[in-house]
Structures are given as structure tokens and as C-alpha cells.
Amino acid sequence: MSTLYARFAAHLDDALDALEREGQLAPGVARKAVAVEPPRDPSHGDLATNAAMVLAKAAGTNPRALAGLIVPKLSALDEIDSAEVAGPGFINIRLVPAVWHEEMRAVREAGADYGRSKLGAGTRINVEYVSANPTGPMHMGHCRGAVVGDALASLLEYAGYGVIREYYVNDAGAQVDVLARSVHLRYQEALGRQIGEIPEGLYPGDYLKPVGEALAAEFGDAYADAPEAAWLEIFRRRAVAAMLDLIRADLATLGVHHDLFASEAEVQASGAVDRAFALLADKGLVYTGTLPPPKGRPAEDWEPTELLLFRSTAFGDDQDRPIRKSDGSWTYFAADTAYHLQKLQASDELINVWGADHTGTVKRTQAAVEALAGRPALDVKLVQMVRLLRAGELVKMSKRSGSFVTLAEVVEEVGKDVVRFTMLTRKNDAQMDFDFAKVVEASKDNPVFYVQYAHARIRSLHRRAEAAGVDLAAEADLSLLDADELELVKLGAQFPRVVEAAAAAHEPHRIAFYLADLAAALHALWNRGNDDPSRRFLIEDNPALTRARLELAGVIGQIVRNGLGIMGVAAAEEMQ
RNA sequence: GGCCCCGUAGCUCAGCAGGAUAGAGCGACAGAUUCCUAAUCUGUAGGCCACAGGUUCGAAUCCUGUCGGGGUCACCA
Numbered sequence: 243m244s245t246l247y248a249r250f251a252a253h254l255d256d257a258l259d260a261l262e263r264e265g266q267l268a269p270g271v272a273r274k275a276v277a278v279e280p281p282r283d284p285s286h287g288d289l290a291t292n293a294a295m296v297l298a299k300a301a302g303t304n305p306r307a308l309a310g311l312i313v314p315k316l317s318a319l320d321e322i323d324s325a326e327v328a329g330p331g332f333i334n335i336r337l338v339p340a341v342w343h344e345e346m347r348a349v350r351e352a353g354a355d356y357g358r359s360k361l362g363a364g365t366r367i368n369v370e371y372v373s374a375n376p377t378g379p380m381h382m383g384h385c386r387g388a389v390v391g392d393a394l395a396s397l398l399e400y401a402g403y404g405v406i407r408e409y410y411v412n413d414a415g416a417q418v419d420v421l422a423r424s425v426h427l428r429y430q431e432a433l434g435r436q437i438g439e440i441p442e443g444l445y446p447g448d449y450l451k452p453v454g455e456a457l458a459a460e461f462g463d464a465y466a467d468a469p470e471a472a473w474l475e476i477f478r479r480r481a482v483a484a485m486l487d488l489i490r491a492d493l494a495t496l497g498v499h500h501d502l503f504a505s506e507a508e509v510q511a512s513g514a515v516d517r518a519f520a521l522l523a524d525k526g527l528v529y530t531g532t533l534p535p536p537k538g539r540p541a542e543d544w545e546p547t548e549l550l551l552f553r554s555t556a557f558g559d560d561q562d563r564p565i566r567k568s569d570g571s572w573t574y575f576a577a578d579t580a581y582h583l584q585k586l587q588a589s590d591e592l593i594n595v596w597g598a599d600h601t602g603t604v605k606r607t608q609a610a611v612e613a614l615a616g617r618p619a620l621d622v623k624l625v626q627m628v629r630l631l632r633a634g635e636l637v638k639m640s641k642r643s644g645s646f647v648t649l650a651e652v653v654e655e656v657g658k659d660v661v662r663f664t665m666l667t668r669k670n671d672a673q674m675d676f677d678f679a680k681v682v683e684a685s686k687d688n689p690v691f692y693v694q695y696a697h698a699r700i701r702s703l704h705r706r707a708e709a710a711g712v713d714l715a716a717e718a719d720l721s722l723l724d725a726d727e728l729e730l731v732k733l734g735a736q737f738p739r740v741v742e743a744a745a746a747a748h749e750p751h752r753i754a755f756y757l758a759d760l761a762a763a764l765h766a767l768w769n770r771g772n773d774d775p776s777r778r779f780l781i782e783d784n785p786a787l788t789r790a791r792l793e794l795a796g797v798i799g800q801i802v803r804n805g806l807g808i809m810g811v812a813a814a815e816e817m818q
Numbered sequence: 819g820g821c822c823c824c825g826u827a828g829c830u831c832a833g834c835a836g837g838a839u840a841g842a843g844c845g846a847c848a849g850a851u852u853c854c855u856a857a858u859c860u861g862u863a864g865g866c867c868a869c870a871g872g873u874u875c876g877a878a879u880c881c882u883g884u885c886g887g888g889g890u891c892a893c894c895a
Contacts, residue, residue, distance in 0.1 A: 275836095283838075292837065295875065305875070329838045330875065375895075415895045506895095533893090549893065560821055560891090567893040574895050601822055602890045624823075626889090668831075671823060673888085675830085684857050687843060695857075703855085736834095743834050755832060759842080771855050778855065817857075 245359075245738040246345060250289055250335070251278040253322075257315035258293065266311055271300040280736060287324075287334035288341075288732060295331040305331025342731045343720040349734070349797045357737045357804050361745055362403030368585045369395040371595035372493065372500070373410040376485040377421045378447055380492040380649035383597070386625045386674070388649075389665035389810075391595035392498045393750035394623070396808050401745030406589060407500045410581060413482045414506040415574065421445060421485070422478035426465070428454025429477070433463050453484045495653045496661065497810050509581050515572050518580040518614065519552075519565060527553040527613055533561060552579070557609035575603075579610040582620070586611070592620040593748060598627065598671075621748055625670045631677040656682050659811045663690040666754040666809055684817070689758040693802065694814040696761035699768065700799035701815050703779055707792055712785065718793040719786055726767060727794055733763050734801045741808070750809065757805045764798050 254276070261267040276297070281290040294309035301308050309327040316325040316335060323336040349356045371391020374384045392407070399405045412418070424445040431437045432455040440446040457465075457480060465473040486503065493499065509515065522528050532546045550566040552575075565576040585592055592611060596604075604622045611620040630637040630647055637647060653661055656678060664681045667689055668674040684691050704714060723731070737756070744752035771778035779791040803813045 277837090279834085279837090281838080282833090282840085286838075290838090295837080298875080332838065412895060417895065547893075564893050569893085571893090573893060575893095578895095598823080598889065600890090604822075624889095626823085672831075673824095686858080689843085691857085699855080740834075746835075749834095752832090752834075755842090756834095762842085766859090768855060769859060772851085772853065772859070775855090780855090 245742075246341070246735055247278050247280075247289070247739055251276075253316065253319060254278055254291055254293060254312075257312050258297075260315055261311055267297065267301050267308075271297055273297070280732075280739075281332075281334065284729070284732075286328065286332070287336045289335040289337065290328075291333050291335070292331075294327070294333060298331065309333050339721065339723075339728060342728050342735065343723075345735045346720060346731055346793065346797050349800050350793075353800060354804060354807065356800060357741045358400055358402070359738060359742050359745070360402040361742050362398060362401050364402065364404055365591060366404040366406070366589040367398055367591040367593065368406045368408055368589035369398070369593045369595065370408045370410055370585070371395075372489075372498070373412070374489060375412050375417055376482045376489065377417055377445060378485060379449055379488045381646040382628060382630055382649060382652060382676075383646075385496070385649050385652065385661065386628050386665050386670075387595045387597060388493060388496055388498050389662050390623065390625050390670050390750060392496075393662070393666055393753075393809050394593065394595065394748060396810060397741070397745050397750045397753065398748075400808050401741055403745070406502060408502045408504060408585065409500040411482070411486065411503050411505045413478075414510050414577065418478050418482055419474065421481045422474050423470070425450050425453050425457065425477050425481040426470075426473060429457045429461075430454070430466055432458035433466055435466070449488065450481075453481055456480070456484070492649050495650055495658060497658055504581065504584065506577055506581065509584060510572060510577050514580040514584055515576050518583045519576065521583070522552060522579075522610075522613055525613065527556060528565070529553065531562070533564070552576075552606075552610065552613075554606045554609035554613075557605075557612045559605045559609045563606045575606060575610075578607065579614070582607065582611050583614050586615050586619065590619070593623060594620065595623045595625060595670075598624045600624065623670050623748060626673045628665075629673070629675045631675055631680075633679045634677065652678075659694075660690050662809060663693070663754060663806075663811050666751045669749060669751045689754065689761075692765070693754075693757045693761045693806070695817055696764045697799055697802045697806070698814045698817045699764070700795045700802075703795055704792065704799075707780060707788070710780070710782075712788060712792065714792060714796070716789060718789045720790055720793065722787050722790040723794060726770070727791070730763050730767055730794065730798060733760055734798050737801050737805065753805050753808050757802060760798065760802065760805075764795075 255273070258267060258273065258276075262269045273293075273296075276291065276293045278289055278291045281287060294312060295305040298305040298308045306327055309331045312333060313325045313327060316322055316333065321337055321341050323338045325333055325335045328334045352358070369391055371394075372380075372384060372388045374380060380388070395405045395407045420443065424440070427437050427440065427444065428450045431451070457477065465477070519528055529551055530548055531551050532548055533551070535546075547568055549564045549568065551562040552565050554563050555561060563575050564573050565579070567573055582592065594607070600622075601624060604624070608618065608620050608622065612618045630652075660681050664676060665674075680688060681690060682688075684695075686692055708714060737760075740752060740756045744750060768779070779788070779795055781788050781791075799813075806813045
């Protein structure tokens with residue numbers, strides 16, 4: 243299925259070919275900058291192209307003159323009602339209504355696939371998101387990344403990419419040892435020991451109690467008084483597995499499911515790190531050296547140390563990065579590099595969705611990927627903080643007391659669909675407020691509600707039509723639709739374009755904004771029926787007109803569903 | 819101090835890989851609304867796109883610098 247815009251780009255191409263044959267245009271001039279787009283101002287028509295302005299210089303003429311040559315070729319097409327030169331040399335094109343009727347049939351025919359694209363051409367792309375440390379349940383800090391990553395993955399699938407949804411489990415560092423110790427305490431507690439206050443530095447949350455109980459049931463008191471070395475490894479494994487179960491359950495309430503959970507410990511144990519740096523050493527990118535002292539702060543305890551370094555500055559990083567600590571073990575960065583190599587083996591492109599606090603590590607990671615892949619293959623989407631508000635008041639979260647707001651609580655309170663939609667109402671790198679009261683408000687200022695309402699309205703309309711005996715499968719005479727109604731079709735017809743642009747930019751929020759626009763246009767059309775009953779969708783004594791308008795509603799409903807589907811939001815059949 | 823992100827209407831934010839007179843919602847102002855097509859509607863006002871240069875037919879968008887706001891600077895994960 244080619245989009246309407248691609249089709250007219252092809253028509254334009256044909257016109258330019260013809261001009262070349264006629265000697266009006268030098269052959270072989272690059273047309274890369276030529277665009278066929280909907281003009282921003284609808285009064286300029288349905289489509290506009292900048293072809294004449296872009297090509298005028300190469301044609302040795304001025305834009306308006308060249309446009310004057312292109313226009314007759316386009317005007318000759320049946321699908322084009324008029325084409326005219328405008329402004330500095332734009333060509334504005336108006337299409338005959340039949341084009342829009344045809345597009346409506348295309349929506350009906352493609353159904354849930356309307357808007358799907360071959361843009362990705364099967365390119366394999368790995369989206370890594372969430373990757374929260376496996377030390378406890380998900381809290382709201384993880385939520386935005388989870389939704390953005392998941393929607394981005396769906397968007398890319400819709401645009402024709404082969405997508406892997408991946409979660410990197412940081413199960414190798416110091417904090418999972420802390421987790422194991424915390425669990426050991428809960429284990430002792432389950433055995434009836436007095437443990438008193440949870441010491442500073444351990445995880446105090448109650449969610450570790452069941453893990454301790456399970457270990458008590460499994461091992462009895464075998465490890466109760468044993469030295470740490472005897473139990474650390476096994477407790478860590480059990481605890482991480484339990485935390486991942488928690489996390490998976492939390493993510494499931496959001497409708498987020500990963501294809502793959504990759505273990506940092508396994509990456510380290512498998513020898514992948516050695517292999518990755520052997521590769522980089524072959525390229526001359528590994529050396530032993532000394533880093534400059536830290537900048538900004540005066541560092542009294544800093545002393546120059548020889549370390550094994552990766553030459554990330556060769557790829558734009560600010561300084562080279564250590565790959566081995568002075569105790570000989572790999573740094574986090576080293577393991578991360580090996581992990582990215584692992585991902586590259588199954589994918590052509592990588593995307594990491596990270597919290598904004600990881601800003602500082604973007605360059606080195608991209609440097610490592612570029613070194614390994616031979617080209618820049620990693621895009622990093624940083625998601626900014628979400629402030630939680632309750633009726634305008636900031637909800638305080640304290641890590642120390644463990645009184646963070648969990649993801650599960652929020653989903654429980656406002657629902658999965660509201661959370662997901664709301665998280666996509668800002669672009670990823672803008673800060674966001676999440677107000678419990680506002681996100682569930684049933685009013686026009688709440689895009690979540692307004693989009694759902696639009697869909698529910700359409701469904702309710704169809705239900706009533708069916709009850710009144712209208713045959714929704716019957717052929718509709720779309721020529722009965724008026725200009726305002728066709729405007730709505732035109733907006734709907736932009737959906738495939740929006741999908742492609744959003745996918746290319748890795749920006750799922752664009753779908754949400756588009757749906758809000760589409761919903762507003764639908765409501766506006768609907769509201770005309772308040773003043774003028776003849777413009778309602780159901781006209782009792784005019785079955786043909788009713789049928790055409792119902793078809794329009796159905797088409798818009800389909801597009802809303804498809805857009806919401808990408809966002810992972812269920813379309814409402816009715817409002818409450 | 820280095821690097822990254824941000825600066826668009828009074829507020830909250832869009833602005834589609836450079837396009838024509840810069841948009842939406844809220845708020846303000848002026849009207850409409852005894853409607854089960856309900857959870858409002860119509861219209862108006864409001865802008866030096868932080869600032870200064872540059873690139874070009876054309877810049878909110880790309881480049882450089884300045885100012886202002888935020889984030890980040892580990893052999894941590």
C-alpha cells in the first residue's frame with residue numbers, strides 16, 4: 243500500500259521526467275530535496291510541492307517559470323482538480339473528491355493495517371527500555387521510560403521494522419549484593435530471629451519479606467549463621483529472580499512485555515567482554531594510559547593511575563574511558579560495551595531509552611557502538627523526570643523511608659490506558675507533570691479523555707444506527723459528503739504520514755498529538771449537528787446520506803483505533 | 819570549567835529531517851446554550867520564536883557565539 247503522498251510524488255516525478263525529455267530540465271538533476279506535502283494552510287490546497295524552487299537553479303531559470311512548466315503536466319491528471327503556482331514558486335494542488343473517497347475505501351479495506359508502512363524495510367532494530375535495577379518493584383520514575391520505549395517499539399513495528407524489545411538486567415554490581423544481604427536479613431526474620439531496624443544501606447522494603455520466607459522454606463536455617471561467602475551468590479540469584487518477577491508483573495499491568503531479558507552477569511561470565519575488547523584492540527582503540535584529573539571539583543585524593551582505556555575520544559567523547567578497574571575487574575562501561583556488541587549481533591540499529599540522569603554516558607556508549615559497528619548505530623532517547631501531583635500539590639517521594647509511589651499503585655488508581663496515553667503527551671525530553679486529578683478529568687482539556695470520547699462517540703453512533711436498522715455493510719455513496727466532511731477525511735488521510743515521520747524521528751508522542759487533533763476535528767464536525775439538525779450523522783429520512791456519514795465516522799474510528807493501538811491504549815467502546 | 823538538553827502567546831506545550839501570514843489547549847474578553855448529538859459551542863485579542871551574527875531563493879528549524887534555566891561530570895552501577 244503506498245500512501246497518497248508517495249503516489250503524488252510519483253506523479254510529480256513523471257512530470258519532471260517529461261520535462262527532461264522535452265529538454266526543459268537538465269537530465270539527472272538530484273531531486274532529493276523535492277517534497278510533496280500537505281500545506282500548513284489548508285486554503286493552499288490539498289498538496290503542495292517545492293519542486294520548482296529546489297530545481298530552478300539547476301534548470302537555469304527562476305522558480306515561478308519552472309513551476310509554470312510543471313503545472314500543466316499535473317493539471318492533466320484526472321485525480322488533480324487544479325494546480326497553480328503560488329508565492330515564491332510553490333505548486334499548490336487540489337485533488338478531486340474522488341481521491342478522498344478512494345482513500346476512505348482504502349481505510350475500510352486495510353482496517354487495522356491502515357497506516358502501516360514499509361519504511362523500515364525489515365531493518366532489525368533493538369529497543370532497550372526500562373532496564374531498572376532488579377532491587378525492588380517499579381516506581382513511577384521508571385514509568386515514563388517503560389511507556390515511551392514500548393510505544394516506540396510498537397511504532398517501529400508498525401512502520402515495518404523488525405523489533406526486539408529488550409531489558410538489560412543489571413545483576414552484576416554492588417547493589418545486587420546489597421539486595422542479597424537485605425534478603426538474608428529477611429530470611430533470618432522468617433526463621434524467627436529478631437532483626438530490629440533494617441540497617442542503613444540495606445533495602446528496607448516489605449516486598450523482600452516473601453523472598454526471605456521462601457528462602458527459609460527452601461533452606462531451613464542452613465545459612466542462618468553461615469558466613470556471607472556461603473550464601474551471597476545463591477541469595478543474590480534468588481533475590482534477583484524474585485525481583486524480576488515483581489518487575490514483570492508491574493510491567494504487565496502497564497501492558498509492557500519484553501522479548502528478551504539480558505543478564506549483565508552472563509555477559510561478564512561469557513567472555514563477551516574479552517571478545518569485544520579484542521575487536522577494539524585490533525582497531526587500535528585500546529591502550530594503557532592515565533586519565534587527566536577530574537574537572538570542576540578540586541580532587542585532593544586524586545592520583546594518576548595507569549588504566550586500560552578505550553579511545554572513545556576518537557568518536558567524539560570528551561575523554562577516553564577505563565575498561566578495567568585497578569583491581570583487574572571490568573568496569574560497568576566495559577560490560578556495557580560487550581552488551582551492545584551482543585545486541586548488534588542480532589540487530590542493525592539500536593535504541594536505548596534512558597532516564598535523563600544517564601545523559602553523561604551517552605557519548606561513550608555511542609562511541610563504543612560506532613567503533614564496534616563501524617557506523618553510528620545507536621540512538622539514545624532520554625526521558626525527563628515526571629513530577630507527580632495530586633490536585634496541584636507535589637507528591638513527595640522519599641527514598642530513605644521507602645515511601646516512593648509505585649507504578650502498580652498509579653495504574654491501579656487511574657488505569658493503564660490513562661497512564662500510557664498521558665506519558666505520551668509530551669516529547670520525551672521535556673519535563674512532565676502527572677496530576678492524578680487532571681489525567682482522569684472528563685473534559686476537553688484532557689486529551690486522553692477527548693480522544694477516547696471521540697472513539698466512544700463513533701461506536702455509540704454505529705450502535706444506534708444498527709438499532710435503527712441501518713446496514714453498515716452496504717455500499718455508501720461518498721459523493722454525498724460535503725466539504726467540511728471531506729476536511730475530516732483529509733486529516734485522517736495524514737495518518738500514514740504521521741506514522742512514518744514519527745517512526746523516522748523515533749518519537750511516539752507525535753501519534754498522541756495527531757490523535758488529539760483528529761478527535762478535535764471530529765467533535766467539531768459533530769457539534770455542527772447541535773445548531774443544525776440536518777448536519778447530524780443520523781438523518782432519519784435520508785438513508786443514503788446517513789450511510790455516507792456513518793462511513794466517514796467509521797473511517798475516523800478506525801484511524802483512532804490504529805493510533806491508539808500503536809500507543810498500547812485500548813479504544814473505549816463507551817464512556818463509563 | 820567541559821559536555822548534553824532546554825529557552826516559541828499571560829500559563830502548559832506542539833511545530834512534521836528549512837517553506838508561504840508561527841499553531842493548539844488553558845486563561846482573558848464578547849456572545850450562544852431549558853440541548854440526552856451529555857461530559858459545552860462560536861468568535862476576538864494576545865508573538866522581535868531569548869539575543870547577535872552566518873549559511874540560502876527562504877531559518878523557530880541548520881552553523882557559530884552570547885545570555886538565561888536544568889542535567890551531568892567517578893576505576894559507581
